[in-house]
Amino acid sequence: MKYLEIIDRMTLEEKAFMMSGKDTWQTVGYKKYGIPSMFLSDGPHGLRKQAGASDHLGLNESLKATCFPTAATIANSWNIELGEVLGKCLGEEAVMQDVQVLLGPGLNIKRSPLCGRNFEYFSEDPYLAGKMAAAYVRGIQSQGVVSCPKHFAANSQELRKMSNDSVVDERTFREIYTTGFEIAVKEGKAKAIMSAYNRINGVYANENEHLLREILVDEWGFQGFVVSDWGGSNDHILGVKNGSHLEMPSTGADGSKAIVDSVKSGVLPEKILDERLDELLKIVMTTDKKVYTEKFDIEKHHKIARRAATESIVLLKNDDDILPLKKDLSTCIIGDFAKLPRFQGAGSSVVNPTKLDITLDVISDYEINYIGFEKGYERTGGSNQTLVQDAVDLAKRTQQVILYLGLDEISESEGLDRIHMKMPQNQIDLLDAVFEVNKNIIVVISAGSVVEMPWLDKVKAVIHGYLGGQAGATAMLDVLTGIAFPSGKLNETYPVRYEDTPAYHYYPGKEKSSEYREGLYVGYRYYETAGIPVLFPFGYGMSYTTFVYTDLQANEKEVTFTLRNSGTADGAEIAQVYVGTRSEQIYRPVKELKGFIKVFLKAGESQAVSVQFDDKAFRYYDVKTGKWEVESGIYHIMVGASVQDIRLKAEVSIKGTKDYDRQEPYSNYKTGNYYSANIRDISKSEYEEILGHSIPDGNWNKDGLLDINDALCQMYYAKNPVARLAYRIITNMKNKSEAKGKPNLNILFIYNMPFRGIAKMTGGALSMDMAKAILFMVNGHFFRGLKRLIKGFTVNRKVIKEHGKSK
Secondary structure (H helix, E strand, C coil): CCCHHHHHHCCCHHHHHHHHEECCCCCCCCHHCCCCEEEEEECCCEECCCCCCCCCCCCCCCCCCCCCCHHHHHHHHCCCCHHHHHHHHHHHHHHHHCCEECCCEEECCCCCCCCCCHHHCCCHHHHHHHHHHHHHHHHHCCCCCCCCCCECCCCCCCCCCCCCCCCCCCCHHHHHHHHHHHHHCCCCCCCCEEEEEEEECCHHHHHHHHHHHHHHHHCCCCEEEEEEEECCCCCCHHHHCCCCCCCCCHHHHHHHHHHHHHHHHCCCHHHHHHHHHHHHHHHCCCCCCCCCCCCHHHCCCCCHHHHHHHHHHHEEEEEHHHHCCCCCCCCEEHHHHHHCCCCEEEECCCCCEECCCHHHHHHHHCCCEEEEEEEECCCCCCCCCHHHHHHHHHCCCCCEEEEEEEEEEEHHHEEECCCCCCCCCHHHHEEEHHCCCCCCCCEEEEECCCCCCCCHHCEEEEEEECCHHHHHHHHHHHHCCCCCCCCCCCCCCCCHHHHCCCCCCCCCCCEEEECCCCCCCHHHHHHHHCCCCCECCCCCCCCCEEEEEEEEEEECCEEEEEEEEEECCCCEEEEEECCCCCCCCCCCCCCEEEEEEEECCCCCCCCEEECCCCCCEEEEEEECCEEEECEEEEEEEEEEEECCCCCEEEEEECCCCCCCCCCCCCCCCHHHHHHCCCCCCCHHHHHHHHHHHCCCCCCCCCCCCCCCCCCHHHHHHHHHHHHHHHHHHHHHHHHHHHHHCCCHHHHHHHHEEEECCCHHHHCCCCCCCHHHHHHHHHHHCCCHHHHHHHHHHHHHHHHHHHHHHCC
16 A cells, blocks of 8 residues: 555544545545645536535535536537546636545436436437546646546436435446446546445445446556545445445544444454555545635636537527528527526536626627517516517517527426426417517527427527537527537437437336336437437537538448538538447447547538547447457448438448357347337336346335435325425425526435435534434334434534544
């Protein structure tokens, strides 16, 4: 061990304290040993360091920082170099604010469009997500700041996420839900990983030996530390034993004493504790503690944010070449998002921007024959005929209408999943009314995830800015007017309707678990294999010019081809490389993304393009060998402008890694629906065939008692009427905040928090024994529970007084 000399000098109590935070955001440090304290801060798309009272939900205002576009936006750029530039900017701002660990990027897979946190995640595809995440990591860490990708792994829903069990077969888990993290670790060299809140096949991520040791360390060679999501630690003793290092936030003397007692009793060998501490110190001792008094270059970072938003804008429809806007046509703007932009999501990622571009404030800077604005609709829903009529009257007097629509703040938030994929009805009603008086409608969408578009045939153009950050409004006007060209492509599939999505019957799952019965068929892997029509395919995006693909050459190492800008305008094309093969032995999606490149070309320019294959190009995870294998055969190489728009094809013969004369991992007879991607209604027996074990009962505990890992929102089962009343009060507060259109993050967190969070989130003020006493009261034993609570309080005061001295 590198820091054995220091560790040998530390007391057991001091070592135990370092396995938890000092407070909400800082780690424990010891000046006498030369161990500094690290400051961890949220920062997937901008720094969120609070200057005053701190909380992990962003309830209190943070220091000003550049609000870059969210991950879901930047993934539409498909530009790895841009991701690295943004990471560098985030790292620079972290250094200026004395932050040593940046908690991001987020790269969970978008299993369902309804996950309320999809705006924070890159893609439905692990390869694209991993490549973009690795770029962020390299950029952040180039500034001496630790990057902490999250949430590891299979964190696919917000509802009851702190107690939910992701029941997922091993092949799907490895190919879909961990591959992105593998790329971030291997190519980005991430120095930290945040474990997810959820269980994975019955074991919490933060104490999952298979996840944290066998995969992360033994297979990937990870050399950093693992930190729990805030309040995400369940059994921290088991976590430390199996590969977790840091429990956040602080659990105080109660958490430290638990580790000390476990070492003394032999449950946790002190040698293992020392190993975890040494692994943590390898990062802690190398963090840069320089404090800079000067400011970062606000204008420079704002310009970079504008470039990032511009490259990420996706043009979805452009009939009659209505875009870019014609300078001589009168134009009006309708829609509340033009007045108050929706530029980021809600939750712990909320950034206090250094400045904010607003469409109506900057419209005069552009050559647009602009004649006026109307709000058009109430942002939080509800009918307002006066607003609609005012908008219609304005639309009558103009030749074309730019209609700003999208999802409001309550539609997408940490702690809250969406209940449908529709846009607000009052916005659609407005569009219908405007259509009656003006057929030249351009829709600008602001949203962090997928929406249905039954109104698509009523508009001439649709341009999607996602959540474009603080410079998103000017970036959109740049593209609308032709100052810049659209070059983004979708990082996720837009189905015709939510009912078409592969996880429709399985999401968000039962009360205790979520069964990933769709298996590998996430996003385009399902639609392409099953032949399901979609609204817009994965990788789709239009331009103001056209591109021609020619001269494909392919082998097992790379593909080369020529791209030509055949139009009259400059532009950028995102060329995508997909690989597929037919197999009688292994069920597979017909196409999987294995490479991409973004190429900028002037009008008429051509360029030879090369895309290298890596070790993920032809592999699959074999559940029998427990390894990545390559099947011998003919592989189809497909190069195109989207997953559906394949321009060039080739075949490559690949020699496999194994002998196929032996028994194969799957029986075609028993798992026939997976071979055909007919996964909408997978039976229990067929799922268990690929799962390799019986499906756990995901329904609530039949004995009628809540346990320490049940969420507070499940107190409607409580035996105690006071607890049931508390549930109704919390639910009513949550519903009221949703009705106002602004999520109450504190209530959402409490609503989904398990009973153990009473101890994990109070800095040791309430012990785990006290949390268990409260649960005992909830389960109908009020007086005996109260007695235990009083005793627990007395014991905890004593523990804080005596054991807290080591901190």
